[in-house]
Amino acid sequence: QAQLEESGGGSVQAGGSLRLSCASSVYGYEHYCMGWVRQAPGKDREGVAVINDAGIESYADSVKGRFTISHDKFKNTLYLQMTDLKPEDTAMYYCAAEFREEGPCYSAERLERPERLHTWGQGTQVTVSS
Numbered sequence: 001q002a003q004l005e006e007s008g009g010g011s012v013q014a015g016g017s018l019r020l021s022c023a024s025s026v027y028g029y030e031h032y033c034m035g036w037v038r039q040a041p042g043k044d045r046e047g048v049a050v051i052n053d054a055g056i057e058s059y060a061d062s063v064k065g066r067f068t069i070s071h072d073k074f075k076n077t078l079y080l081q082m083t084d085l086k087p088e089d090t091a092m093y094y095c096a097a098e099f100r101e102e103g104p105c106y107s108a109e110r111l112e113r114p115e116r117l118h119t120w121g122q123g124t125q126v127t128v129s130s
Contacts, residue, residue, distance in 0.1 A: 035069065
């Protein structure tokens with residue numbers, strides 16, 4: 001069973017909205033970072049938004065003011081609300097996480113270095129047309 005499972009991707013026109021969800025089957029860690037990482041064809045992987053167990057959020061400059069990350073601890077589900085989508089947001093979006101027995105996990109650092117997130121979902125495609 002996948003530990004992280006994304007849903008909610010799709011195709012929208014520019015200016016539209018989508019909400020991505022990531023259901024986690026990992027429990028029992030006090031400290032963690034969970035986030036969204038995207039990769040467009042021919043481009044490097046990019047951290048989009050990360051949140052840690054303290055609720056500290058970090059965002060890429062390209063999505064600030066348009067995307068909101070949240071984590072429902074009771075449902076153990078991560079969300080990414082995306083508004084005012086642009087064609088340059090087109091990418092495969094991955095849910096990724098780092099679960100730690102000892103903390104803390106710094107969301108800003110994981111945003112800059114998403115390769116340090118060790119658990120990944122399969123990805124969900126987001127396509128924005130102009």
